[in-house]
Amino acid sequence: MTGHIRRRGKNSFELKFDAGRDPATGKRRIRYHSFKGGKRAAELELVRLVAEHDAGNSVDPSRVTVAEFFDRWDRDWASANVSPKTLERYRQIARLQIKPHVGNLAIQKLRPLHLADLYAKLGRGEKALAARSVGHVHRLIHRVLRHAAAWGVVTQNVAAHVQPPTVDETEISILTEDQIGRVLDHLQGRTLRPIVSLALVTGMRRGELLALRWKDADLDSGMITVARSLEQTKGSLRFKGPKTKHGRRKISIPPWMVAELRAHKARQQELRLRLGMGRAPDDSLVFAKWNGAPRAPHPVSQKFRMAMAALKIEGVTFHSLRHFHASALIASGMDVLTISRRLGHGSPVITLKTYGHLFSNTDARAAEIMQAAFAKARTE
Incomplete structure (x- = not known):
């Protein structure tokens, strides 16, 4: 059995080893783990993981539940790669919205229908979540299952086949x-x-x-x-x-x-x-x-x-103060690229996704600009 380590950043490594062929499919099984520490410690951890697998102490992926994989993802990847605040939020979402509903289900038996049903349940009842909050649940599940697929635990990310609820534009509160x-x-x-x-x-x-x-x-x-x-x-x-x-x-x-x-x-x-x-x-x-x-x-x-x-x-x-700032700039006719830079968005796409419905209100202003431009052209 072979394995190697790859540096991701300062004191952060990806550990990878060949776990042999899947007896059911014949495909090679590659296991990935994240490790935080020095290079020598990472090498020792890889040796331990390979030895654990050779000794038969590793868990059969077909028996891993959704809750168990979330815990493993938390331990082996998230704790070393996301900020403490984000990790705290991920754990809360997993504890309150995911594990109680699909946590006991074998992760290899998780289907798009299970997730669609979960999102529907979360959006109903006295303690119903807003569509935006259900979207946070979906994105976390999608991220975790992406790693599950990369690590060979599942064959595909079933969350990619599920559409979360559409966020109502009125959920963004903007002060007048x-x-x-x-x-x-x-x-x-x-x-x-x-x-x-x-x-x-x-x-x-x-x-x-x-x-x-x-x-x-x-x-x-x-x-x-x-x-x-x-x-x-x-x-x-x-x-x-x-x-x-x-x-x-x-x-x-x-x-x-x-x-x-x-x-x-x-x-x-x-x-x-x-x-x-x-x-x-x-x-x-x-x-x-x-x-x-x-x-x-x-x-x-x-x-x-x-x-x-x-x-x-x-x-x-x-x-909401940030939303007011964005809405005021949009109403003034400022271009989306400048607004995006001012807000610190990674891309104008994020700005449009968040505030796109407000840009429609500037269409009348566009007509006024065209009217003025052509009026000037006719007089010259």
Whole structure:
């Protein structure tokens, strides 16, 4: 039996070995495992896996249940390749929405019909999930089964043959201009006001705002550099880089926002001096606790929800501020490529997929532009 290792990244390896021929099909069975650690440790782990298989201690794929494979995928791949926050969310989806329904089913007996039935069940009843949430379940199953197929546990990814529920466009809650005015007036003089204002004018994500440092905010040129994000898990907070190269970006801000940030910085410096902490260094956080420590994302969202409740504005979250930013740019007639870059999307396709229904509202503006263009041509 042969095997080899392939480096994926720093202290990350793919272990691969030949598990012999499948007695039923005659095809060669290749096993893949992910390993996090040094190269020598990866080599020893490969030796252990091969020895385990030779000794007959490996599990027969035909007996592996959906729940068992999810656990193995979690251990052998996800824990070494996805962020702690994403892994936490994957585990919650698996525990609450997947394992109770299809977890005991042998993974090789899983069929598209089982998944279609699962999605229908999740969307019914008093605790029905929104179509967007069912879509999250589908994407996780699809990702896990893709690995199951690559590792030779199943012959195909049956999730590829199932269409998740269509997301209703109304599920995206967008604040109106009148509501935005009420929100800003309500937050005037409160600690939440500057971060809400910056979210509105930049479309930055909550984690990106909370990771922003003063050295990332060039107030003289009115330019914000998005270089990292703050992530909260059950156990801790951590700063991380953007998921893609598009996540790192520069965003221009209007003069009124520059003035608001200058006032916020002055208040922050005044508080530090009163507490005997000295002036804040350039790498200090723009939106920090009184002692300069990071503000956790969840409490910020909770305070925003409380503000919305006080204003009797329903169905919006902190992320709705990002949606407002995108919708305002679309309504102004800005091109999708610029909007996509400003939002930090990996591709304009993502922007269109999320906000495509809003672009239809700009068609009247297109007609006005054509009218003006041809009117000018006729007069010249």
